[in-house]
Amino acid sequence: MTDQDHSRRTFLTRVGLGCVAATGLASIGATGRYLFPAVLYEPSMKSKIGRPSSFADGSITFLSESKIFVYKSPQGIYAISAICTHLGCVVTQTETGFSCPCHGSVFDGDGVVTRGPAPRGLPWLDVSMTPGGQLVVDRSRQVPPGTSLKV
Amino acid sequence: MMETHSTGIKSEAEIGGVRGLLRHVYRSVIRHGYPDTPRNRSLVIISNLFLHIHSVRVHKNSLRAGYTLGLGVLSFVFFIILAVTGVILMVYYIPSPDQAYDRIKDLEFVIPGGRLIRNLHRWSAHGMVAVVILHMARVFYTGSYKNGREFNWVVGIVLLVLTLGLSYSGYLLPWDQLAFWAVTIGANIAASPVELTDALGITEYADIGGMTKRLLLGGNEVGADALIRFYVLHCVVLPLAAAVGIGVHFWRIRKDGGLSRPGEKAHGHNGEAP
Ligand code: HEM
Ligand code: FES
Numbered sequence: 404m405t406d407q408d409h410s411r412r413t414f415l416t417r418v419g420l421g422c423v424a425a426t427g428l429a430s431i432g433a434t435g436r437y438l439f440p441a442v443l444y445e446p447s448m449k450s451k452i453g454r455p456s457s458f459a460d461g462s463i464t465f466l467s468e469s470k471i472f473v474y475k476s477p478q479g480i481y482a483i484s485a486i487c488t489h490l491g492c493v494v495t496q497t498e499t500g501f502s503c504p505c506h507g508s509v510f511d512g513d514g515v516v517t518r519g520p521a522p523r524g525l526p527w528l529d530v531s532m533t534p535g536g537q538l539v540v541d542r543s544r545q546v547p548p549g550t551s552l553k554v
Numbered sequence: 555m556m557e558t559h560s561t562g563i564k565s566e567a568e569i570g571g572v573r574g575l576l577r578h579v580y581r582s583v584i585r586h587g588y589p590d591t592p593r594n595r596s597l598v599i600i601s602n603l604f605l606h607i608h609s610v611r612v613h614k615n616s617l618r619a620g621y622t623l624g625l626g627v628l629s630f631v632f633f634i635i636l637a638v639t640g641v642i643l644m645v646y647y648i649p650s651p652d653q654a655y656d657r658i659k660d661l662e663f664v665i666p667g668g669r670l671i672r673n674l675h676r677w678s679a680h681g682m683v684a685v686v687i688l689h690m691a692r693v694f695y696t697g698s699y700k701n702g703r704e705f706n707w708v709v710g711i712v713l714l715v716l717t718l719g720l721s722y723s724g725y726l727l728p729w730d731q732l733a734f735w736a737v738t739i740g741a742n743i744a745a746s747p748v749e750l751t752d753a754l755g756i757t758e759y760a761d762i763g764g765m766t767k768r769l770l771l772g773g774n775e776v777g778a779d780a781l782i783r784f785y786v787l788h789c790v791v792l793p794l795a796a797a798v799g800i801g802v803h804f805w806r807i808r809k810d811g812g813l814s815r816p817g818e819k820a821h822g823h824n825g826e827a828p
Binding site for chain 2: 439445491492
């Protein structure tokens, strides 16, 4: 066996093994990609919640579908998420704000944590108005606490 | 042709007739005589797939009930009960948000024997988790993870994780409030690397927690996709993985020279005494 044969054989072996490895990695990658949801079969993060007039002045309304509390105050309309920032249970309304049934987190009326284990306050969510006068809450967009929509 | 048969039987077929044939078939199933000699006793074990899980000869200590407390075997028995009752439950259970809860209720209240099967499955599931943890404690307190058995300890850890995974994935299937919120919480625990990536300010680029959660639930919330994913994990992926893992676990016990026992010579891979 000459040196040339040897190097050719080594080269082809490496190319072959490289192809096998590349195919294997590509299959793993493709399978991983396949498992990630490309389509979401769940309610949209944006929901129309009606006209401002359908909320009474000074009221707090719980919308169970989109899991939000809608406030109508003199400053305007704003929405606070009802999903506990600890591990995702839905909080219930109390006299002083909200409390979580799962591990006892307590929040005040502005969603600020007053007792753990929740690490953060309840998020305030983006509220906007369609040209047709419908309120829209986008649960995928948070706004700084205190933000409200003048109506 | 018959002369070369591995059992060394030759003349039955020559006897001819139905009797000869039956005897021939019998000898091909039961390949040994009555277990009244040491050799035949060994053959009983060796020539049977299920019995050969145990070796023909074991050290007296391995059979001492007070040593293993039978905890490993109990884990295995629970696993078998779960596999059998699980398959029976699969006949009626349908993993869809519209039907799952009603199907479980029908199993409880309408289908004859359904409640027994369901409760066998549920209690065995709780039992298996408890017993696997106790088995692990036994192995730890008897120091049986040493002397080359380190690898089998690691196999055991894999089995522990699989056991907990089976328990968690099965919990969602009844699709009741308890199931829904337990899995919501579990998925958010899986998403907890978000706290770390948030603190580092890199969640936007490397959202490991969020990706894990979406992979598990097939979405952002516990819905139809989460149910079917958990069903596939619970009924196919994890049981198969556990069966393979248990096979490796038992095989390693044999390769490690049977169970640990007092006075055993240290033969760890690094040659150190325990
Ligand atoms: C599906 C779960 C499991 C099953 C079915 C199982 C089964 C068994 C069985 C039947 C034995 C024989 C001795 C005995 O009965 O105690 C054994 C031994 C052993 N198991 Fe497990 N086991 C499981 C999980 C674990 C876990 C979680 C660990 C530790 C992390 C572990 C580590 C070991 C070790 C190191 C031995 C050898 C003990 C010795 O040599 O004395 N196993 N296992
Ligand atoms: S989920 Fe609200 S306190 Fe844990």
